Amino acid sequence: MQALYAQLLVGLINGSFYALLSLGLAVIFGMLNIINFAHGALYMMGAFCAYFLLNIAGIGYWPALIVAPILVGIFGMILERTMLQWLAGLDHLYGLLLTFGMALIIQGVFQNYFGSSGLPYAIPDQLKGGMNLGFMFLPIYRGWVVVFSLIVCIGTWYLIERTRLGANLRAATENPTLVRAFGINVPRMITLTYGLGVGLAALAGVLSAPINQVRPLMGADLIIVVFAVVVIGGMGSIMGSIITGFALGVIEGLTKYFYPEASNTVVFVLMVLVLLVKPSGLTGRTT
Amino acid sequence: MTAMTDATVPVTTRTLRDEIIAFAVMAALLVIVPFTGIYPYFVMQALCFALLACAFNLLIGYGGLLSFGHAMFLGTAGYVTAHALKVWGVSPEFGILAGIIAAAGLGVITGLIAIRRQGIYFAMITLALSQLLYFIYLQTPFTHGEDGIQGIPQGYLFGIFNLGNPTILYYVILAGFLFGFLVIFRTINSPFGEVLKAIRENEPRAISLGYKTDQYKLLAYILSGTLAGFAGALKVFVAQNASLTDVHWSMSGEIVLMTLVGGLGTVFGPVVGAFVIIAMQQYLAGFGQWVTVIQGVIFVVCVLTFRRGVIGEIAHYFRRSL
Numbered sequence: 001m002q003a004l005y006a007q008l009l010v011g012l013i014n015g016s017f018y019a020l021l022s023l024g025l026a027v028i029f030g031m032l033n034i035i036n037f038a039h040g041a042l043y044m045m046g047a048f049c050a051y052f053l054l055n056i057a058g059i060g061y062w063p064a065l066i067v068a069p070i071l072v073g074i075f076g077m078i079l080e081r082t083m084l085q086w087l088a089g090l091d092h093l094y095g096l097l098l099t100f101g102m103a104l105i106i107q108g109v110f111q112n113y114f115g116s117s118g119l120p121y122a123i124p125d126q127l128k129g130g131m132n133l134g135f136m137f138l139p140i141y142r143g144w145v146v147v148f149s150l151i152v153c154i155g156t157w158y159l160i161e162r163t164r165l166g167a168n169l170r171a172a173t174e175n176p177t178l179v180r181a182f183g184i185n186v187p188r189m190i191t192l193t194y195g196l197g198v199g200l201a202a203l204a205g206v207l208s209a210p211i212n213q214v215r216p217l218m219g220a221d222l223i224i225v226v227f228a229v230v231v232i233g234g235m236g237s238i239m240g241s242i243i244t245g246f247a248l249g250v251i252e253g254l255t256k257y258f259y260p261e262a263s264n265t266v267v268f269v270l271m272v273l274v275l276l277v278k279p280s281g282l283t284g285r286t287t
Numbered sequence: 288m289t290a291m292t293d294a295t296v297p298v299t300t301r302t303l304r305d306e307i308i309a310f311a312v313m314a315a316l317l318v319i320v321p322f323t324g325i326y327p328y329f330v331m332q333a334l335c336f337a338l339l340a341c342a343f344n345l346l347i348g349y350g351g352l353l354s355f356g357h358a359m360f361l362g363t364a365g366y367v368t369a370h371a372l373k374v375w376g377v378s379p380e381f382g383i384l385a386g387i388i389a390a391a392g393l394g395v396i397t398g399l400i401a402i403r404r405q406g407i408y409f410a411m412i413t414l415a416l417s418q419l420l421y422f423i424y425l426q427t428p429f430t431h432g433e434d435g436i437q438g439i440p441q442g443y444l445f446g447i448f449n450l451g452n453p454t455i456l457y458y459v460i461l462a463g464f465l466f467g468f469l470v471i472f473r474t475i476n477s478p479f480g481e482v483l484k485a486i487r488e489n490e491p492r493a494i495s496l497g498y499k500t501d502q503y504k505l506l507a508y509i510l511s512g513t514l515a516g517f518a519g520a521l522k523v524f525v526a527q528n529a530s531l532t533d534v535h536w537s538m539s540g541e542i543v544l545m546t547l548v549g550g551l552g553t554v555f556g557p558v559v560g561a562f563v564i565i566a567m568q569q570y571l572a573g574f575g576q577w578v579t580v581i582q583g584v585i586f587v588v589c590v591l592t593f594r595r596g597v598i599g600e601i602a603h604y605f606r607r608s609l
């Protein structure tokens with residue numbers, strides 16, 4: 001049973017990353033009509049940013065948790081201003097191709113300087129060690145990742161679904177021209193939205209640095225799994241992305257316990273099943 | 288919404304004549320390659336990728352469907368052909384046939400799944416499906432995991448042509464490429480191809496005219512996958528191995544890049560694109576990961592400033608369709 005709980009926890013952690021990343025993809029897709037293929041590369045940049053902050057500037061985990069997403073978010077906004085904005089009005093697929101190119105550049109540059117091996121990032125002192133819950137041993141850092149990701153996800157949901165800013169955002173998604181007529185600066189909002197989505201990816205990167213090590217290709221395979229998550233959950237609903245992300249992480253964890261050979265493929269197989277049964281995805285809205 | 292390709296030039300008998308002339312020039316240039324001293328393996332490799340890119344282009348350029356998983360056809364056909372040649376010891380023609388049949392079967396299965404969603408989702412689904420196959424091939428014993436299938440015998444095609452001879456192999460590969468190219472060319476100019484273009488331009492309208500668009504798209508997908516598999520089977524004789532690289536997502540990305548550079552939705556663009564990208568990889572082989580960076584830069588530059596591609600720009604300049 002110990003092993004089962006341990007795999008469930010791993011599943012929840014992976015689920016946190018799926019949720020944070022697919023949430024960002026959904027937010028970006030809603031505003032920019034772009035599937036951000038660079039999301040995995042930006043997640044990796046978040047982890048590297050935390051690594052640089054620690055090893056160059058001596059800035060530890062806690063400040064990095066805020067500083068790294070902001071820095072990578074600003075980098076994302078620069079990408080949006082200089083490149084992505086020129087794609088407005090073109091076929092969605094060009095956005096996919098452009099961001100794929102950006103991902104190749106970012107990952108290639110990092111690979112040149114850091115190879116393919118992992119760099120260690122220590123767990124902060126306050127979160128070291130573990131707790132005995134009676135039925136399992138819980139490493140505190142892993143518990144923290146799950147709880148904190150959940151809080152960030154719910155916070156993002158609240159920001160978009162329940163605040164005035166979020167209402168403007170959703171309105172601009174529906175009808176940008178009309179929203180502009182109300183005097184709201186839609187292009188600036190688009191840039192900030194991209195920054196927000198990228199920041200969420202970078203945050204996931206910082207969270208994963210002490211667990212998965214910091215590697216140039218850490219986001220490359222992850223992003224494809226997240227695409228499958230997005231196909232399963234659909235991008236129409238923020239809450240849908242969060243729930244699907246966590247649920248698929250847990251299912252993957254269970255598979256690791258019961259049938260480890262399929263743990264790499266289970267999310268893709270589930271995607272196939274969902275497409276066969278309910279082609280429009282679980283949340284049902286297609287775009 | 289601007290479609291991925293803008294066919295501003297109407298197809299007339301004159302443009303068809305242009306295309307036939309261009310085809311004759313291309314075929315003539317390729318036939319004389321062995322007499323020019325150009326390294327034949329480079330051209331053979333480029334021809335395999337050119338056929339692959341043409342097959343991919345049939346789907347995106349004429350059906351409007353972006354497959355981000357076309358490497359799965361290349362890899363699957365490659366593995367099956369390699370396995371048939373090495374383990375079953377069949378002759379080359381049956382090895383190629385086995386690879387094509389495997390790719391066609393894969394096309395039917397993945398097509399039925401992927402065709403259920405449109406546009407951006409279609410791209411993500413095909414990418415996820417190819418990643419699924421990548422993990423399967425990583426784990427199944429017959430592919431030999433990271434090592435791949437190596438030392439594949441080339442044998443005698445139809446019992447006469449010794450594929451171990453580079454010149455004979457070259458003409459066999461060239462014949463395969465030209466055959467595949469003509470199949471695609473014929474498809475594009477057939478009534479079926481016209482319906483595909485109609486679906487790309489305005490799917491609801493095509494449906495309202497009574498076309499079962501899903502069936503057309505599925506058929507185009509299967510045809511494209513089968514021809515990509517043909518390219519994969521031919522590539523086995525050139526590379527004499529089949530490995531995981533051919534199924535990896537980065538390979539799918541390269542196929543997209545070749546077509547984009549040459550010109551999406553142009554007849555000859557993918558061929559030019561394949562030669563450009565393969566030549567670039569050859570010359571920059573010593574630069575390690577910078578090749579990836581350069582490919583990324585080409586992607587970005589093409590999408591931002593050069594969406595018609597090489598052949599698309601030429602065709603646009605001369606107001607012709609190529």
